[in-house]
Amino acid sequence: MGVTILTQFALENKTGPQTVEVLSKRICALGAVQQGHFLVDCETYTSVPQLGHQRTVHVLHNSEQPATVFSLLDNGTKITALATDGLFDLLMMKMSQFYTSKKQTKAESKGLRYEIGDFYVKLGTVTVSSNYKGILVEVEYRPCVVPAMCWDLLKEFLQGFLGLTAPTNPPTYLQNRMQEVYTPIDTIHQYLEHFTMFRKSPGIYRN
Template sequence: MGVIVLQLFAVPEGKSGPQVIDILTKRVTSLGGVLSGSFMVDCETYTSVASLGATRSVHLLHNSETPASVFALLEAASGNKTVALVADNLFDLLMLKLSNFYQAKKQTKIESRGPRFEAGDFLVKLGSVTMGPAFKGILVEVGKRKENAYPTA
């Protein structure tokens, strides 16, 4: 696992989200970045039903870079701890089976999607963050690309 920096990028006054993504895309390509596809990360929140006592949340995250996995953040009973979980994509079906205990929050699915670039040893992702139809901001992710474990001669 490499080092990754995730930064919220402020949208300047008078500019829209797509305009800023376009400006950042031009900057990355001028620095030698090569478009290598697109990405999408989403998060859906489930809350426990009132009959279970204290309300707890489960946040499910999906990442197009790891399509066979689901990441979850579960609030522990004490409320001051969070448990991280990685499961296969059947975990989504399990959450449907647990609908008597956990309900999906309405209109809270948030996602970040956009282009990804390779620039030298780095991977750069420019994401437009939306909640439903509403634009919420821009995320810039920069990470060190994984190197091959077996060098080629």
């Protein structure tokens, strides 16, 4: 994989499907070809009070890595990332007496996946507990693995179909990692940041 950037996108007075349709037309006008669908989901668990200091475990799945379960353990001071196989989901079920799923917080981003030259573009409709929250755009530039070496190109590409709403700075998570080799877990961190924002938002955009 290459370097991936995530950004939220909204159009005033447009519903979710209408916004996706606008973006689809823009990206196809640039020569993109639809390449199936994608799904990223996140379930969050918190430790029971008996364990003392509260810990949070975020479990994420990405259809780009179907055999991998990503988990981010947050103890309040640092986040530890793990990439495991599907047995981790079973492990969380068996640990239900120690970690409980947070109610009404399951987040998903799903939609169409496009290919245009060296880029992959994914237009995700985000829901939290089945309630529509907004649109999340994922762009991956495949030939590069160091964010600093391709950020300007990614920024220019995003501006090409998002216009003035495209980000002018790298995502917060990447800003201190621009010289490091990009890995799938970096994409997961970005998704968690956005899912956390969507969970806190009132869902002002219409579905």
